[in-house]
Amino acid sequence: MAPPKHGPSRGPPVREEARLRPTPRESSPRRYLMCPPAHFAVTYSINPWMDPAKPVDLPLALAQWEDLRDRYRAFGHTVELLDPDPGLPDMVFAANGATVVGGRVLGARFAYPERAAEADAHLAWFRRNGWAEEDLRVPDHVNEGEGDFAVTASWILAGSGFRSSPLCRGEAQEFFGRPVIGLELVDPRYYHLDTALCVLDEERDEVMYFPEAFSPGSRAVLARLFPDALRATAEDAAALGLNAVSDGLHVLLPQTATGLFDPLRARGFEPVGIDLGELLKGGGSVKCCTQELRP
Ligand code: ARG
Secondary structure, three states: OOOOOOOOOOOOOHHHHHHHOOOOOOOOOOEEEEOOOOOOOOOOOOOOOOOOOOOOOHHHHHHHHHHHHHHHHHOOOEEEEOOOOOOOOOOOOHHHHEEEEOOEEEEOEOOOHHHOOHHHHHHHHHHHOOOOHHHEEOOOOOEOHHHOEEEOOOOEEEEEOOOOOOOHHHHHHHHHOOOEEEEEEOOHHHOOHHHOEEEEEOOOOEEEEOHHHEOHHHHHHHHHHOOOOEEOOHHHHHOOOOOOEEOOOEEEEEOOOHHHHHHHHHOOOEEEEEOOHHHHOOOOOOHHHOEEEOO
């Protein structure tokens, strides 16, 4: 006999119960593109984190990056590698080189000439690795890849203000066929969207972000789209704590963003602190080093 549809309920209503225990989380296997920091250096300054007078410890930068790569692999993810170019010291920040959604690749177009050649290196990698020409787009407008694009199930978020042009929003929407939401960045320390916002769970449209990095209108948009978002403090944002990568369960983030660990655990995530102190001198951390190749 089928159970009655509206039987007497036992215990608290479902909604209240859901609030009492964290959402069950599950990691899903990812494919990432990374570029070893073999030629990493801070020889110019295009963001407030970069001071060419500060020395970089290259062997330490490499060891820190290898640790991140090995953690991804230990969690069961695939890490593809892009060959570093000796003339491109920022190439380790692979997130900026393209945006891949539904197997389609929107190439990057960099705001500063120092990084311009990285865009072709990325496109060449996709061509060599089996992507068809009709799935690749050389962009018309400046966009710095996943530095300024974030992807959830419902939207693509597109940051502008320092690097990517607001015009890249329309281009991305047409190419990917997904609604693109523009967000204005206003604090030069958070010059890319991925320094101020991180997608924790695409399927649930769940993010964490630092409201003060955005214009008042964009803050209102974020509050409307993501009412349950985890909001970071100024300290955690300043540790580049939002420059994080989530696989649905593990959230890899700068280890010094300590204030984010408990709120992430309370939501059912497993925070994993990573030390990328040398790469921070270039203004980047976990997410900047990681481009996600979404099937
Ligand atoms: N030095 C690099 C730049 O200013 C850092 C890029 C960091 N990447 C990122 N996805 N936020 O362009």
